Amino acid sequence: MDAPVPSLDVAPSPHVSAGGLTTASMMREVMIGLLPVCGFAVYRFGPGVLLRLLLAMGLCIGFEALFMGMRGRVSAIRDGSAALTGLIFALTLPPTVPLFVIAVGSLVSIGLGKVVFGGLGQNIFNPAMVGRAFVTAAFPASMSAAAFVPDGMSGATPLTLARAGETLPLVDLTTGHCWGSMGEVSAVACLLGGGYLMWRGAMGWQIPLAVLATSVLFGVFRHGVDPTAPWGWTHELMAGGLCFGAFFIATDPVSSPVSHSGRLMYGSGVAILTWFFRSFSGYPEGFMFAVLLMNAATPLINQLHVTRPVGGHV
Amino acid sequence: MSAAAPLRQSIRAEGTGWFPRGIHPPEEKLHSRYRPVMSLPAPAEVRLPLSQHAGAPASLIVKSGEEVAQGQCIAEAVGMVSAPLHAPFDAKVGRPVKITLPNGRRVDAISLTRKPEGADPGPRLWQELCSDAKSFATCLEMPADIILDMIRSAGLVGMGGAAFPTAVKLSPPKDKPIQCLLVNGCECEPYLTADDRLMREAPAAVLAGAVLAAKVLNAGRIDIGVEDNKPEAIKALRSWRPDWPGRMRVRGLPAKYPMGGEKQLIRAVYDKVIPTGGLPMHVGVAVINVSTAAAIAHAVRFRRPLTHRVVSVTGPGVTQPNNLWVPIGTGSDQLIEFCKGLTPSVGRVLSGGPMMGMALSELTVPVTKGSGGIVALRAEETKRPEETACVRCGRCVDACPLHLTPARLGQAVRHRRWDLAARENLMACMECGCCAYQCPAGIPLVQLMRTGKTELRKRVTRAGAA
Ligand code: SF4
Ligand code: SF4
Numbered sequence: 001m002d003a004p005v006p007s008l009d010v011a012p013s014p015h016v017s018a019g020g021l022t023t024a025s026m027m028r029e030v031m032i033g034l035l036p037v038c039g040f041a042v043y044r045f046g047p048g049v050l051l052r053l054l055l056a057m058g059l060c061i062g063f064e065a066l067f068m069g070m071r072g073r074v075s076a077i078r079d080g081s082a083a084l085t086g087l088i089f090a091l092t093l094p095p096t097v098p099l100f101v102i103a104v105g106s107l108v109s110i111g112l113g114k115v116v117f118g119g120l121g122q123n124i125f126n127p128a129m130v131g132r133a134f135v136t137a138a139f140p141a142s143m144s145a146a147a148f149v150p151d152g153m154s155g156a157t158p159l160t161l162a163r164a165g166e167t168l169p170l171v172d173l174t175t176g177h178c179w180g181s182m183g184e185v186s187a188v189a190c191l192l193g194g195g196y197l198m199w200r201g202a203m204g205w206q207i208p209l210a211v212l213a214t215s216v217l218f219g220v221f222r223h224g225v226d227p228t229a230p231w232g233w234t235h236e237l238m239a240g241g242l243c244f245g246a247f248f249i250a251t252d253p254v255s256s257p258v259s260h261s262g263r264l265m266y267g268s269g270v271a272i273l274t275w276f277f278r279s280f281s282g283y284p285e286g287f288m289f290a291v292l293l294m295n296a297a298t299p300l301i302n303q304l305h306v307t308r309p310v311g312g313h314v
Numbered sequence: 315m316s317a318a319a320p321l322r323q324s325i326r327a328e329g330t331g332w333f334p335r336g337i338h339p340p341e342e343k344l345h346s347r348y349r350p351v352m353s354l355p356a357p358a359e360v361r362l363p364l365s366q367h368a369g370a371p372a373s374l375i376v377k378s379g380e381e382v383a384q385g386q387c388i389a390e391a392v393g394m395v396s397a398p399l400h401a402p403f404d405a406k407v408g409r410p411v412k413i414t415l416p417n418g419r420r421v422d423a424i425s426l427t428r429k430p431e432g433a434d435p436g437p438r439l440w441q442e443l444c445s446d447a448k449s450f451a452t453c454l455e456m457p458a459d460i461i462l463d464m465i466r467s468a469g470l471v472g473m474g475g476a477a478f479p480t481a482v483k484l485s486p487p488k489d490k491p492i493q494c495l496l497v498n499g500c501e502c503e504p505y506l507t508a509d510d511r512l513m514r515e516a517p518a519a520v521l522a523g524a525v526l527a528a529k530v531l532n533a534g535r536i537d538i539g540v541e542d543n544k545p546e547a548i549k550a551l552r553s554w555r556p557d558w559p560g561r562m563r564v565r566g567l568p569a570k571y572p573m574g575g576e577k578q579l580i581r582a583v584y585d586k587v588i589p590t591g592g593l594p595m596h597v598g599v600a601v602i603n604v605s606t607a608a609a610i611a612h613a614v615r616f617r618r619p620l621t622h623r624v625v626s627v628t629g630p631g632v633t634q635p636n637n638l639w640v641p642i643g644t645g646s647d648q649l650i651e652f653c654k655g656l657t658p659s660v661g662r663v664l665s666g667g668p669m670m671g672m673a674l675s676e677l678t679v680p681v682t683k684g685s686g687g688i689v690a691l692r693a694e695e696t697k698r699p700e701e702t703a704c705v706r707c708g709r710c711v712d713a714c715p716l717h718l719t720p721a722r723l724g725q726a727v728r729h730r731r732w733d734l735a736a737r738e739n740l741m742a743c744m745e746c747g748c749c750a751y752q753c754p755a756g757i758p759l760v761q762l763m764r765t766g767k768t769e770l771r772k773r774v775t776r777a778g779a780a
Pocket of ligand 2: 714716719742743745746747750759763
């Protein structure tokens, strides 16, 4: 029995790993979760949406390849995170947003949001929100509340209406018969996609739960303070991209805390800040700023939430 | 608090069979779980490392060229924590050699060459171990101190991996009375089936050994924890209730890795939490492996020192997976050869299971008292995701049975932030591998934990010296 001795490969334990689970597959799951949202946006606002979503994704991939190529790490684009950033960024824009805004936003998302920090995993801020904040500041005309309502149409976004003391029927809000960014208009589509992600375990439930629950709490609180306000907690929950943000923006893992308790704190923080911006600032769509601020607080939250090991601290 | 209070508590303590977090890797037991234990024909030579156990290496008491009989002691225990070694067959003592154990430790060993005319004791020893309840019932009357002496002189050590001398474990300090004996039959590592087969084929030995150990400990309760993916083993163990005044129960537990970890098992069975850095005895429990229990019965009933054990040789990388009864000290290559060799597609051969076992760089490494399996995997099984940056997805946190934050620990070690690593309880890590198993970014978390722990230990020693 002189079988050739096979060359043995030596590596530290564990010697097996969960099948098929990679960074790329996680990103893919999130994209699948976004399908209902994208589908609804195309149905609601027409094929122009498709063009814009694809453009943003393509540009983000391109910029990532360019920047990472300059640093000799082209392979990094295979993880799919750039495409996801582009998709999420575009979904937060008005349906008729000019294409150059998308281009600039994609550049900023990838360049300033991600690459300057060293690429995926190193960034402090949610890249899509960095791009979004930039275009909000740079192109106020394209991004103003009025921009969300196409020319020749009457109406306003739900949050603008709310400022004026008016309100929309809840059913329109949930099913997306209102004006708003491409991704945010249908809470039902967001819940559907978010539910898929939870079911697949593609992301933790802590952040969405914290965001939604805290928003309900503050919605109830607002109503308690001012019973004549046109908004109940249901509106708080269903309007202005809260569902979209809770499931798809705030959950960006890289820029959010890693422990369960940290995530709950982070999610609540996002909701409280959103509520604050909605109530008191000039930007009713405050979710973006809330996320960016909480991103900045994430290192601190991580430090505060050292998990207590089973059996107590060493 | 009076001494009796915790006693009563522990005896009544009931766990739900659950522990938080952990993972469900594919069990892969089918390769070998229906293969009855076969006695490996005695090899021409065994090489016995003098240090197969935790504690001081044994010291040789025979000289090169001397002839020794089966079961004769060839190396004595040195000091309190140690264990003697015995000859597995009639043999001639060869030269002392150095061998590298799978964990990388280079240790002294002694080579024994089998006398060609000597009989192969393997089949007889295995038959003894598989004796029925009646046969084992007779030895349960033995007084505790004599049982303990027999366990000590038989060279018994924990056979689940840690290889801690059993006699030491069964003599806890006076102020730490043990109320419960927990017999670990979980075998939660994928692939391995040695304990499963042992429980099915030698249930009386396992039960008798458990009672003997409980007698030595003066424990009031015995629980045998078996994952419920081994229904035949559970049934076999329930077929006999040894005559013993205490409580005795065979408990089926949901299959989850690492159910066989002491902390997890104690949580599942008694709902008790061992303080970080503590031992089972701190909550009034002693844990022994089912193989150890069977070896105790073998030693007490048949006066057999520990010279053989059951080893699973399994995985898609071996041609004919088997469970083998082998002399300790046999080279792994001999076991593999008996199993018709490795398949051409084999990639990695492990001593132990895939979660915590160690990859072998050479196949001549001998089977030791604590090694229950040789697992041969193909490249397909050992493939891990290409390493990318940590995306802080938190899967490692969801998996860690000790509730650490592996992502942050790994990062702290990478950046050599020892202060952070210490603050986030790196030293509590038991290197179970759940975190690395789950990580989608393919980060070698366990390796980082080990590096970090070594460094932190060094720092403690240095600080102690200064
Ligand atoms: S599982 Fe891996 S990628 Fe995810 S947080 Fe843990 S270390 Fe990072
Ligand atoms: S190896 Fe350590 S950090 Fe990783 S899961 Fe196990 S105990 Fe937790």
